Amino acid sequence: MNNLYHSIYSRYYEILLHVLRKSHKAPIPVKAIREVIQEKGFSETEYELLNKLISSDNDSYGLLKETEVGYVPLLKQAPERVITLQEYAWLKVALDDERMQLFLSDELLNKLQVILKDVKPLYDTSNLKTEDIFATINTEFDQNIRAHFKKALYAIQNKKALRIHYESKKGNRLNSDFLPLEMRYSLKANKFQIEMIGLKHHKSKRFVLNTDGIITSKVIEYNESIAEKKIGYIKDYVEIEISNMRNGFERCFFQLSMYERESRFDEDSGKCFMKLFYNKNFETEILITLMSFGPAVKVNGPERFRSLFLKRLTAQYNTSSFLNESEDEIN
Amino acid sequence: MSNFQELIKKFDRIRDFSRDFLVYGIRTRNTQNIKSKRSYDNEKRRIESFLSDYMVETSHVSGKSVNISINPEEMTMNPLFALWETKSFTKNDIFLHYVLLDILENSNKMSISDIYDEVIEYIDEDHQMMDMMTVRNKLNEYEKLGILTKHKDGKQFLYALRTNRFDSLSDEEKMELKQGIDFFSNIMSFGILGKFLSRNLNDSESQTYQMKYKHYFMFHTLDDELLFDVLRLIENEQKGMFETWNKTNTKIIKKLCTPLMVITNVKHGRRYVVVYDHSSKNFYSLRLDKLKKVSCQEVDSEFENYLEELKKLKVDSWGVYLNRTNTTEHICMTLKINEDKEQYMIKRILLEGKHGILEKVDENVFEYHIDIIDTYEIIPWLRTFIGRIIDLKGTNKKAVGMFKNDMRWMYKMYEIDGECLNE
Numbered sequence: 001m002n003n004l005y006h007s008i009y010s011r012y013y014e015i016l017l018h019v020l021r022k023s024h025k026a027p028i029p030v031k032a033i034r035e036v037i038q039e040k041g042f043s044e045t046e047y048e049l050l051n052k053l054i055s056s057d058n059d060s061y062g063l064l065k066e067t068e069v070g071y072v073p074l075l076k077q078a079p080e081r082v083i084t085l086q087e088y089a090w091l092k093v094a095l096d097d098e099r100m101q102l103f104l105s106d107e108l109l110n111k112l113q114v115i116l117k118d119v120k121p122l123y124d125t126s127n128l129k130t131e132d133i134f135a136t137i138n139t140e141f142d143q144n145i146r147a148h149f150k151k152a153l154y155a156i157q158n159k160k161a162l163r164i165h166y167e168s169k170k171g172n173r174l175n176s177d178f179l180p181l182e183m184r185y186s187l188k189a190n191k192f193q194i195e196m197i198g199l200k201h202h203k204s205k206r207f208v209l210n211t212d213g214i215i216t217s218k219v220i221e222y223n224e225s226i227a228e229k230k231i232g233y234i235k236d237y238v239e240i241e242i243s244n245m246r247n248g249f250e251r252c253f254f255q256l257s258m259y260e261r262e263s264r265f266d267e268d269s270g271k272c273f274m275k276l277f278y279n280k281n282f283e284t285e286i287l288i289t290l291m292s293f294g295p296a297v298k299v300n301g302p303e304r305f306r307s308l309f310l311k312r313l314t315a316q317y318n319t320s321s322f323l324n325e326s327e328d329e330i331n
Numbered sequence: 332m333s334n335f336q337e338l339i340k341k342f343d344r345i346r347d348f349s350r351d352f353l354v355y356g357i358r359t360r361n362t363q364n365i366k367s368k369r370s371y372d373n374e375k376r377r378i379e380s381f382l383s384d385y386m387v388e389t390s391h392v393s394g395k396s397v398n399i400s401i402n403p404e405e406m407t408m409n410p411l412f413a414l415w416e417t418k419s420f421t422k423n424d425i426f427l428h429y430v431l432l433d434i435l436e437n438s439n440k441m442s443i444s445d446i447y448d449e450v451i452e453y454i455d456e457d458h459q460m461m462d463m464m465t466v467r468n469k470l471n472e473y474e475k476l477g478i479l480t481k482h483k484d485g486k487q488f489l490y491a492l493r494t495n496r497f498d499s500l501s502d503e504e505k506m507e508l509k510q511g512i513d514f515f516s517n518i519m520s521f522g523i524l525g526k527f528l529s530r531n532l533n534d535s536e537s538q539t540y541q542m543k544y545k546h547y548f549m550f551h552t553l554d555d556e557l558l559f560d561v562l563r564l565i566e567n568e569q570k571g572m573f574e575t576w577n578k579t580n581t582k583i584i585k586k587l588c589t590p591l592m593v594i595t596n597v598k599h600g601r602r603y604v605v606v607y608d609h610s611s612k613n614f615y616s617l618r619l620d621k622l623k624k625v626s627c628q629e630v631d632s633e634f635e636n637y638l639e640e641l642k643k644l645k646v647d648s649w650g651v652y653l654n655r656t657n658t659t660e661h662i663c664m665t666l667k668i669n670e671d672k673e674q675y676m677i678k679r680i681l682l683e684g685k686h687g688i689l690e691k692v693d694e695n696v697f698e699y700h701i702d703i704i705d706t707y708e709i710i711p712w713l714r715t716f717i718g719r720i721i722d723l724k725g726t727n728k729k730a731v732g733m734f735k736n737d738m739r740w741m742y743k744m745y746e747i748d749g750e751c752l753n754e
Contacts, residue, residue, distance in 0.1 A: 002556060002559040002560065002563075003476060004342075004415065004521065004523065004524070004555055004556050004559060005341075005342040005415060005418050005556055006418060006476070007418045007419070007420035007424050007425075008428060008476070009415060009416055009418065009523075009527055010338065010416055010417065010418050010419075010420060011413070011416035011417065012338065012420075012425065013420075013425060013428065014416070016425065016429070020429065042337060042380040042381050042383065042413070042417075043379070043380045043383040044337050044376075044380040045337060045380070048336065048337050048338075052422070056455075056457045057457060058457060058458055058459055059422065060422070060457075060458075061422050061425050061426055062422070062426055062453075062454065062455060062457070062458045063425075063426060063429055063430075065455070074430075074453050074455075075429060075430070075433040076433055076436075076437075077433060077436055077437070079429055079432060079433065080432070080436075080495070081530065081531050082432065082478045083477075083478075083495060083496070083497075083527075083528065083531055084476045084477050084478060084527075085476060085477025086476075086477070086524060087524045087525075087527055087528045087531075088477070088496065088528075090519075090521055090524035090525060090528065091512065091525070091528060093519065094511070094512065094515040094519060094525065097515070097519070099514070099515075100511050100515070102511075103507065103508075103510050103511030103514060104507055104508065104511050105507070108500075108504050108507055108508065111499075111500070111504070112508070115496045115497075115499070116496065122521060122524070123520070123521075123559075123562045123566070124562070124565075124566055127562055127565045127566065127592050127593060128520065128562075128592070128593050128594075128595065129592055129593070129594045129595070130594075130595050130596075130597055131594050131595065131596040131597065131598075131650060131651065132596050132597050132598035132599070132650075132683070133597055134682040134683065153510070153540055156540055157539075157540040169675075169678060171674075182543055183540070183542050183543070184542065184543040184544065184545055185514070185518065185542055185543070185544055185545065186544075186545040186546050187518060187544065187545065187546040187547055187597050188545070188546035188597045188598060189545075189546075189682075192542075193545075233404055235404070247578075249355075251599070253354050253355050254354055254599060254600045254601060255598070255599050255600055257353060257354045257548060257549075257550065257600060258403060258545075258546060258547055258548055258549075258600065259403065260400055260401060260402040260403065260404075261400070262387070262389070262398070262400070263355070263356055263357045263398065264357060264389060264391060264396070265357040265358075265391065265396075267391075267392060267393065272357055277402065279404055282545070288715040289715075291714050291715055291717050292711040292712065292714045292715050293711070293714075294710075294711070294714055294737040294740075294741065295737050295740040295741050295744060298744055298745075309745075310745055310747070311718070312717050312718035313717060313718070313741060313742065313745055313747055314747055315718040315719070316717045316718050316719070316720060316738070317742060317747050319667060319718070319719060319720065319721060320720060320721045320722060323735050323738055323739060
């Protein structure tokens with residue numbers, strides 16, 4: 001029996017913690033209690049919780065007392081959160097993962113290992129396998145990679161620029177100043193990517209660089225104001241129809257659930273129509289993902305994306321005559 | 332719905348509905364495969380309350396469908412984690428939580444009777460008195476959760492509050508740790524525990540940089556309760572009674588199995604428990620999202636043998652299909668790749684092609700071949716090379732035939748024929 005779904009993790013406990021802390025500083029009016037619930041709670045929480053906090057009847061939680069100046073807590077001190085053993089046990093698993101080295105210094109890692117020395121890891125990671133992850137995964141991070149990673153994080157967080165010498169897997173070299181905008185982690189590639197804007201020679205051009213391709217990096221000042229439009233990603237969409245051949249709905253919906261989308265089921269045709277939104281930087285990926293579904297998915301638009309899809313199909317039509325080998329056919 | 336309560340007792344009440352709203356989002360109240368419409372209304376209302384920022388309602392002829400729509404470009408922490416914060420409780424639970432912590436905060440070790448004496452001091456005249464057993468149960472529950480310590484002292488037990496292990500960390504170290512924990516909350520199983528841990532390190536959630544994610548299936552968190560039970564069985568080498576939905580989600584099937592490993596597919600988003608099924612005496616991959624319940628059975632003395640055999644089978648498996656026939660199928664795909672300009676394509680095959688071999692057979696012509704248990708599993712990946720496939724041959728004629736028929740179907744769908752090509 002596990003305790004993942006436990007009442008101490010309930011949002012209501014968390015709300016009460018904030019109310020009790022506030023009321024410990026000074027008596028708190030109903031309005032302020034309501035504000036905490038509205039800020040921290042779910043959309044219907046106020047109707048259910050407020051009365052249980054402020055009323056004095058037997059159904060209330062009995063942890064606040066009404067006075068002339070507002071509600072005061074019955075507790076002697078402001079409450080602290082508690083940490084359960086399974087939370088520490090979860091952290092113990094995370095600390096043994098090489099990727100944690102990117103975030104923590106050796107000193108802190110060692111300190112935490114001592115702090116948690118008597119804690120058994122929550123689970124044995126060797127019993128969990130990952131399928132379809134890239135084959136040549138780099139799971140070791142040397143001091144250089146760790147330093148570049150930390151500088152990139154620092155630069156994004158503090159709106160600084162980076163002077164980078166970079167070599168891509170394709171062998172392309174870059175030596176320039178960039179403004180890092182965002183860092184993204186791909187679970188399939190086990191890679192951290194930084195989306196950047198070129199500042200000097202490549203002014204305003206967008207780049208997506210892998211952190212393991214950085215050879216040297218230096219944080220530098222950047223004083224120009226960043227235009228908002230540059231920070232946002234370029235959002236595009238594709239419209240598809242999905243048929244339920246060979247359980248196509250389930251295959252497609254599961255795999256495409258990582259994207260933002262609008263879907264509707266057409267009862268007459270028995271097909272689903274979906275508008276799929278994606279980051280234009282990753283257009284090729286969405287293109288081949290849709291291709292992988294075969295005839296279960298048809299790309300309807302927009303025309304530009306459809307033509308990219310058709311280009312590959314047409315190239316295939318022109319490439320080979322292997323479809324003429326009728327002995328392989330099935331009905 | 333006058334007796335509607337926002338919180339719930341068991342997670343599985345919202346597990347299936349939230350996945351359906353997130354993954355599909357096309358079914359209406361009338362087209363849902365559910366026994367009780369009232370139950371649908373209640374769970375829908377709850378999920379709308381828990382995830383109000385992400386709910387989209389669409390009107391259809393058959394009614395309204397509900398979709399949880401999340402833009403991954405704006406997601407830095409899995410929004411579905413909110414569902415883990417919805418467990419119901421009694422007023423005694425929440426009262427004792429804060430009162431016991433308040434009592435023990437400044438005390439060393441206290442006996443149950445001393446604690447009880449203090450607890451009743453907190454209860455005002457409007458509230459019903461609680462008995463000592465209620466307090467004792469809560470203390471023992473918190474001891475099991477690791478919040479309290481319990482030591483025997485003569486004939487009685489003494490309870491004390493465990494110290495926060497992060498107290499010795501500086502504020503800078505806490506922020507550094509929080510950054511790491513926030514990342515692992517999203518990418519590691521049971522990430523909700525990381526989220527809870529993270530808020531203990533700093534109340535202000537905006538101070539660390541929040542990363543974004545690719546190839547991230549946020550609905551995996553919904554199965555974590557069952558995953559936990561499955562992993563316990565594996566660690567203890569125990570059999571389990573697995574109750575899973577059938578393919579059409581209309582019937583629960585019970586199987587006595589020994590779970591051996593859990594596989595997460597980062598491409599398709601599915602997670603499987605690979606088991607040895609004692610009735611068919613074969614290996615199967617059970618979908619974790621279709622698992623309804625698993626109950627613990629006796630230790631399986633053959634566990635190590637099954638695991639060894641499974642590892643050998645896995646060597647030839649492209650995905651999760653496994654069987655004991657000891658035969659593999661061969662598939663060979665010939666590709667056109669421009670060596671000067673398309674090195675990325677060669678790298679992609681090496682990264683994604685698993686145990687297959689890529690060989691140059693002519694100038695700008697490569698052959699990828701592999702032996703696998705089931706050719707059907709590799710077909711979606713082969714399709715990603717459409718546009719450059721010169722030939723495809725394999726020992727599973729039906730699977731290769733299906734690939735080719737699908738190609739013809741696609742040409743027809745997009746009206747690609749000689750006339751169109753001449754344009």
